[in-house]
Amino acid sequence: MECLPGEPLMSRDNVDSMRVPNVASGHLPGLADLGIQATALEAVAAGPTSGRLSTAGATTAGAPAPAASRRRPRPQAGAGIEEGFVMQLVIGNKNYSSCVDAAGV
């Protein structure tokens, strides 16, 4: 990806960053200590988005949601989540995964 034309999609340094877990340690205060209830990814990504994640339906605790985002996302026709599969390929010390969604693309 680093070698593709244009702005690099992902660099070696990005991959190096992923060698450590990017999850909360639990040893430091978090959003809840600021009075914020963390929003689930699924709640934000539920709407049809033309290839982009929708913000519809998600709210931030403690702050009134704008009218446009008060509505919960409605299930869309054909939006039943179907499982895809992941192929993993190990070459040398590198691990590659191929993710294919249910639509086969």
Next chain:
Amino acid sequence: MRRVVHVSALGVSLDGPSNYLRSKAEGEAVLMGSGLDVTVLRPSVIFGSEDRFLNLFAKLQALAPVMPLAGSQARFQPVWVEDVASAVVRCLDRPGTIGKIYECAGPTPYTLSELVRLAGRCRATSGRRSRCRPSPAGCRLWRWSACPASR
């Protein structure tokens, strides 16, 4: 200007595995020793309507049937851009946050494989009509995101 809310990243360390994580740690150290009124936020990967992480993977899956993916088992706890924006505002409003470090993470950890599959499903179920309604706070903050693809 004395008040600073610094958006850093989860996993920062002076001996971290990447330039990004090391430089973030150095930035934190400089600010914390500056004498300014500093609060540090350490978000996990940030997602939102314009992010360059999940949207990138969604677009790639629209172009290619198979996607090579390094670090597929790397773990993330994605946090919504508007939650991070709210955290910045709350810190500015609360003097008690000065000198503290907050981890900003979503409710659920995922592996990169799981996130990429989720992005693919979002793309597969999306229509042509956009329903993106980013809030002004979200619009401002996504550009500062700690998404790996934007580093």
